[in-house]
Amino acid sequence: MTSSLVTSVTIDHSDRLRSVPDDRYNRERGIHLRFIQVGNRFLVQAWGSAFPEDGGGGYQGTLSLSVDVVRDGIEDLRAVWQRELIDHVDPGVRPTRRPFVDEWDLSAPAEHERADRAALALARAGYTLFCLLFANGDAGLKEIADHLTRALRGGEHVITVESDDVFVPWCMLYVPLSDQDSVWASGYRWRPEGFWGYQHLVEHNFSRWPGFDSRIALPGALARVGLNVDHRVDEEYPPTPYVAPVVDFFTENAVTTVRTSKVALAEAMRDPAFADHIVYFGCHGRVGGTDERAYLVLADDEKIYGTEVLAWLSGMALPSSPVVFVGACQGGQLASVFYPAFGHHLLHHGARCLVGPQIDLPRAFARVYALRLFAAFLVPHTRLGDAVRGLTREFLDRYRNPLGLIFSLYRGIDVHLAPGEGV
Incomplete structure (x- = not known):
């Protein structure tokens, strides 16, 4: 004889059992990078869902450039942003006009060409620093770069970069959306999704602090x-x-x-x-x-x-x-x-x-x-x-x-x- 179970729902937080609520307040990081200064170089480690567990061990590589060269590259990126957005003065306009300083809304059609020209320079500078950080190292760093690039182009990610030694404007980095795109081509059209801070959730973190609560x-x-x-x-x-x-x-x-x-x-x-x-x-x-x-x-x-x-x-x-x-x-x-x-x-x-x-x-x-x-x-x-x-x-x-x-x-x-x- 088959008996039927009698059930009743008195409190249902799952939309009539169609979904299970997610009450986690700390999201998993799909991309977690760590930069550690060892002597005059940086050791780079990576983990997260963007770096598949293939049984070959953890992801780790060494950046071949010196610490000073890396820091110079970071300052070069900031200098381009400062020049293109803050120091730029419209030529021949009196009184002097600095569009990105004097105003914040540049949506008028007359501003489009200027804004696009500035954004192209920013994209090129952001990709330059990306290449500096991830395309100058050993085989381990190349493997990290390959997985990282693929992930960045594949959709949104939650990204933590951890370091007590180097401080990069991560949101200002840029990666073109295809290997076929050269940011240095005369006709290259930048895409907002190429900027890390537009497409992804990005933070810089320091070494672990126990007991952190969001x-x-x-x-x-x-x-x-x-x-x-x-x-x-x-x-x-x-x-x-x-x-x-x-x-x-x-x-x-x-x-x-x-x-x-x-x-x-x-x-x-x-x-x-x-x-x-x-x-x-x-x-x-x-x-x-x-x-x-x-x-x-x-x-x-x-x-x-x-x-x-x-x-x-x-x-x-x-x-x-x-x-x-x-x-x-x-x-x-x-x-x-x-x-x-x-x-x-x-x-x-x-x-x-x-x-x-x-x-x-x-x-x-x-x-x-x-x-x-x-x-x-x-x-x-x-x-x-x-x-x-x-x-x-x-x-x-x-x-x-x-x-x-x-x-x-x-x-x-x-x-x-x-x-x-x-x-």
């Missing part, structure tokens, strides 16, 4: 934001509202503390009750003197060095594990000489993520980018990496502006606000 637990309905700013930025010629609109936005949408001095920032970071979920710098960043030491400056004109931040955090960690956003104007060189120290100190003293630009940040663009980024990120469960990539695509597709690609995430693809979670 969830920012909110004790209440609103995030707490520390705004470390210099309002004088808005008054510089030509007067451009940047800091004030950002302060107004956060004041309306978060619990906000405004700091304008080095002493106030130091006091806050030293406080065991430090509660910022987002730490925002809307100020100046500069490289000063012959020693090329970089620093941030708030309204009191006191230089803030990365070593001082380390001293403030000695023996302690930021209890709120914040996201740190560096929106420092005139701070392009910070990417190479400030983020490695500043970001490393913050991430190893509790910060969850650091976001910052790789070249000088125009104020008009900075305002719109910050407002749109945090309007998206303040929505609970919106992952920071998705918000960054979404903006990159919007600016390039809709406004023909590639500046979204200049932002790098130092850890944090999956970071999100998680109200009510006991993390």
Whole structure:
């Protein structure tokens, strides 16, 4: 005799059993690369779904170029972006016009040729650095490059590049979509999908930090934001509202503390009750003197060095594990000489993520980018990496502006606000 089982569903989170919900908050990386300095060379390791398990062991190769040559190549890439986007002045136009600085929307038909010409130069520079990093090494590196190129052309990936030794603007790298395409051909047409930061979710990470959690637990309905700013930025010629609109936005949408001095920032970071979920710098960043030491400056004109931040955090960690956003104007060189120290100190003293630009940040663009980024990120469960990539695509597709690609995430693809979670 056959009996039938009697069942009933009282709570169903799977759409009538048609799907199983995925509540993982850290995504698997399809591409994970590691660069380790060994002597005067870099050892490159790779794993993830883009690198098939074939029984032959792990993927590893050696970059034959010296450390100095690699770092020169990185600076060459930044120099092209700085020249094409920030320093470019329309010839013969009076008063002087810098299209990517004075404006952020370049979607008008009259701007198309200029925007495409700049993007082609950026694509060529991005592919040049890609070749420098992955086409100059031993057989192991070639194998990594072959799998990497195939994966990059095959669709979207989640990418982590880990290194304490070299800091590449990964989102600005470019790979043509076919072996038949030569970026140096006179008729080459660049494609937005060739840029890493447009097609993929990309982060730079440091060596492992145990206990990392992508969830920012909110004790209440609103995030707490520390705004470390210099309002004088808005008054510089030509007067451009940047800091004030950002302060107004956060004041309306978060619990906000405004700091304008080095002493106030130091006091806050030293406080065991430090509660910022987002730490925002809307100020100046500069490289000063012959020693090329970089620093941030708030309204009191006191230089803030990365070593001082380390001293403030000695023996302690930021209890709120914040996201740190560096929106420092005139701070392009910070990417190479400030983020490695500043970001490393913050991430190893509790910060969850650091976001910052790789070249000088125009104020008009900075305002719109910050407002749109945090309007998206303040929505609970919106992952920071998705918000960054979404903006990159919007600016390039809709406004023909590639500046979204200049932002790098130092850890944090999956970071999100998680109200009510006991993390």
